[in-house]
Amino acid sequence: MMLGTLAQRGLPGGGTPAWVPDDAIAFLDFVNEQYFSGGAERAVSTLLGGGFDPAAISASGMRIIGSNGNEPEVIGTFFSELAAAVTSGGTVVVDFQSTNHPGGFLMFIADGINLDVADEAILAYAGGGIEDYWDMDLFDVTVTGASRHKEAFTLARDVGGGDFEYAWSHDGRTAVTQTVDYVSHALPVDTILIGHDGVGTGNTLNDIYIRSITLYPAQLPAVLPALTSLVEELEISGTPITTTVEDEAYAGFTVSATGGTAPYAFSVFSGSLPTGISLNSSTGAVSGTPTTPGTSTGIVIRVTDDDGTTDDLASFDLEVTEALTPLISDTATYTPAADPRPAYQVPYTDPNFETTITRITGDAGTQIGSFVGTTWGTFPRHQYMKHCSWNADDSLIFIRENTGGTNAIILLEGQAPYDVVDVTSYPSGWQDARWHNVDPNLLIFVTTTAIKAFDVTDHSVATKHDYSGVYSDMSLGLGEGELSWDSDIVPIQATRTSDGKKVCFAYQISTDSILRTIVINGDPSGEPVIATDGGVGISPQGTYLCLSRDDGTMRFYSIATGALVNTFTEDEKPSHFSFAMDGSVEVVVGGDRSSGGGGHVIKRRMDNGASTVLNPNSFTYHTSGSSHAINTLWFATDYYPDSGSPYVDEIVVVGMDGSVVGRVCHVHKGDMTGNSDTNYWNEIHVGIARSGKQVIFKSSWDESDASPLSVFVCNFQDRSVGSLG
Template identity: 25%
Template sequence: MTKQQDKAFSAKRHFPHSTHSPSFPGTLVLGVLLAFLGGCGGGAGSDAEGSGSTGGTGLTPPPGTHELNVTLSGSGQVVSQPAGIDCGSSCTADFGAGSSVTLSATPSPGFAFAGWSGNCSGTGDCTVLMTAARGVTAAFVETGGGTPTSYTLNVSRTGNGTVTSAPAGISCGSACSASYAAGTSVTLSASAASGYTFAGWSGGCSGSGSCTVSMTQARSVAATFTQSAPTSYTLSVSKNGSGTVTSAPAGISCGSACSASYASGTSVTLSASAASGYTFSGWSGSGCSGTGACTVSMTQARSVSASFTQNTASADLCNGLVTDKVAHPMPALAKPALGQTVTDPAFGTTIRRITEVGGTGVIKPAYSTIPAWNADESYLILYHTNTSNSGHHLYDGKTYQYIRKLDINPPDLEQFYWHTTDPDVLFYVNSSTKTLTRYRVSTGAKEAIKTFSCGGSVSGGSDPMFMSWDSDVIGLRCSSGFVFTYRISTDTVGATLSSGSGNAPIASASGTTVFFANGGNAEVRDLDMQYLRGLPIDPNEHASLGRLANGHDTHNAVSFGGYEGSLVTADMTDGSVRVIVGPETGYPYPPGGTHVSALAFKKPGWVALSIVGSTNGANTLNQELVLADSNAGGKVCRVAHHRSWGKAGPRGYWAEPHVVISPSGTRLLFGSDWGGGSSVDAYVVELPSYVP
């Protein structure tokens, strides 16, 4: 029962009939009661009141306790141990006489505990000994208007690592802020996580050593951890076709081990070796191209792809064809209807007509030096002229069904270049903007690769051929008087060469050199147009660049002087020259109107010829399509009569057959006026080796 409850209870018990609460002080009531009780034993009651003593009769705490009273100044809370005081709400309590009571102060937000007064002092916990009634005041001050006794230290991090403090409080990681008594000196230490380095402090500290701050105000410190540079990187090799890739230093042997880790900055050289029946056709990725060694610097993870193509030596395209050298006169043969086939009566091969232009129109291959089929032979491009819709038109490469006209504008009709591995891509130089453009056939999307600085037009020259067989290097001519090369993968424009020739340099199949018809000189130069060697041939005859199964680049041409033949192959790698089809090998002196196509990049060394000669086709090679393996010891086979009169007919140049070999070497595309007709259509010879 509290002191107040005890007082009320006593009054009610001794005055049960009172009709009102006593209005006199409680001490008087207790005095009267004591006097009355004293008089009950006899004696004169009349003066009892007057004679009653008041000594020791004032109101006192219950025996054995003392009162503790707490007063607050400002906003905060004080609690006691043992319980009793919880001030805020309950600020007075009785505690046993002689007991020890500990008071703790907690400031409200925005306030700081400034200290005790009364029976305590200082700012720590207050302990009072209850040998008498006690009074304590707790003072709290607003932090904006007083002097705080503690401040907060906040730590932030960038990257992975931890920050700890002495004295304890910060362990960031998890606890990134802590409160410290005003004036405390706090030292922060940073520890980087695995794979990271401590880069330094900012905010309340700088440098990369330990950080010491004095908590005279709230502080903020930032610790930055940066990812450490890897000490090694992975080199990954992928392959197309059959062969192996090895590395120096060792690590790659692909075959089996196609990835390896190398110390950062290591220079790794990859070498390719083709399996039996295959030829290494080139590198791609990480700046590697061509067929030489591939060297990469391991300053980051690298990926390189090696392509191997099946050699023609293991796939004889002449099987089932005529290989003799005697005359097979050309008999009359009716022109087949669109989509129909006829059998060549002299050579037994199948000829399919794939267009029907009518009138005086022309539909035919663009030129013998430019692939008509894409990489997987699923698309075919034919050029339409003297029609209502002239230009480059797309056909299905296998069914020969018409698809649509292509929205491209190369500098000349022959100057488009199929990608040799991506069947959806072709390249051309936009004649309006002088920009090498990547064109996606399936969608018609155009991507600008490189816009060239040139005072005139940029083109593949007056006698254009193909790009490198890895679709990475192209030779170009600026009409203001210089020539140069460009490598797509590294965005590298080679050194320019001033030239009055209308020709551009032609990228070799390997992409390591170019052929340049420099006036009357046949030259092999590097990609910076530096002279390497000359070839003892006429550079201005019809020709096509190719490659042998051993990887050597070749120039394949008709030649009428010195080396004579309908096909003379010059090795651009070692400078040697061989007559493949000519008097030296038992064939007649080359007839006129010969064009060469060496674009069977999946069958290196195979070359197709279209020869006009005499329009009656009575003698060997006249009016013929010929297929030759230019590899050492290769065969020559005679395929069909194309029956086109070329310049001797009414369509003139447009009636030249301009044979184009397919990438697989199993089909020959040509144009024909079919005996001097008024129109020119496209035809395909499907060889016995062709598989639809």
């Protein structure tokens, strides 16, 4: 790397910023407004004073012209360093853009305050050259043209025998030198001016933008052309994508080059790219479709410029993994196998769809994992389908209820074999909880009067806000309760103490404040209680407070203004829904159970109510859109055994464009015609992992509605799912 290159690199020793050129003593970068002197970053006002005008600095550099009055004087540590260079040697490099033929003083170094009173001085000229009042007289008058220039001059380099060398170079040209038998007669240095002589006698730079000034220890003349070269060092860059899948288009990356002399040619210098992937020698694009699994190691891509100079990208490996088998996506009718309920934690392969199902709750009355004194219940239950059962990083599963057994917070591993990792009592006052969508250690829960957070790592409880005396009967949105996807906004349904009215409100954790409150009964219209079986949720981006009414309709209130933005007036259009993102649009996804709705799977925009049929006549019952990492997919399941749909008794992956992406597994629902209480328990309530490659459901596995339930996870991480891979 050439001395003085400004490429970003690791911090040199001593904490010097990466943007300071190698070996520089001081560096004033006016273009980027970064200044280094005295071993530290500094404000420019501590380095330049006198008639200096900071307003003269722009992205083009520091402008000096007679009419703008910018007359900088060097001060502070920069003065000390330049004065030392006059005495002990140093090299100054000035990078500037001239709008005219260069003229005027680049630098005035003297024993007096200006040109009129100084007895001795060193003068560096933008037009090319350096001189003093004695014998030193170095001129190179080839600096011409309204363009960018770099000029370097070396002061008093000790060459031995009482002699000192001065040198001058510009724009990469060979340096001219002169040796004199004195250090300098301008000692002690009193004043150093940049771009003028202090008296305005015609030596002010004639409209020049100084881009940077760099001070080095005294350099050999042979080094100066590199310091003043306008050709930057050749450098290659690019970030390889190091994994891909067999027979799928490689995501690819592009290497690029800067500096050197164009045009550039790119090549694979060592190693080899996987079969099917190639490098474009002109554009640097690495692309293709790999055809063979395996790992290609030690790949080095090289750039060669027009002068034959080269630079290499750091060596990397590229792994091609074996292609995953896609989920079945046809519309044939598959009959569930008449196999018995799988044993606890024993993987079972769905014979139709070849996906792996694991029962993650034990037989009623048996011990829960290794936790002595605990028992599995008759009706264990995971989170409802619209509330993710997996934590933020898919490392844990939350079993929220265990009716008939030890009712407690039960946490399982989020991946096979789904061992139980914790059983702990609910905190005092616990009503309901949701995983925090960002922090994998937190469950957000409510009591009847407070909003709290439970840390699963140490069982500590943090109160976010206690509303005792202000609200009572608080719940997490009653039957809904979706947090915003960043989990900063929490939906609360409660009774207001001051007037006894039922209200819902959006509470923001980060500001510890209520953003919006909506009265849901006793409002001016005289409406009765309208949300005793529905509830309230927060839209994914925190835009809306979404109220589900008892009559099956929905209202969307702006959290910012409180305005009623939209109303879904139809009964249950959609029903048993989840919130999701369709690109940047917030939508509700579920089954259309309205009059004439036909059980279609639909998505519906929150902002204007526009409805799109995704999967006609599928008679879905529950949908899960809780995989926040996936904005284009959601999961659905068919509830009705006599719907005529090919997807009866299945969990099906459906794309946001309406395509059936994959059929996941049969769920073996039991008899749904008996007791209405147990009928509800027998609903499978499918939920999706945040990875999009696991689903959770509960089932009596083809037994009667009074039979014990088990919770199952279907893992299809070894199968491809549309754009998820």
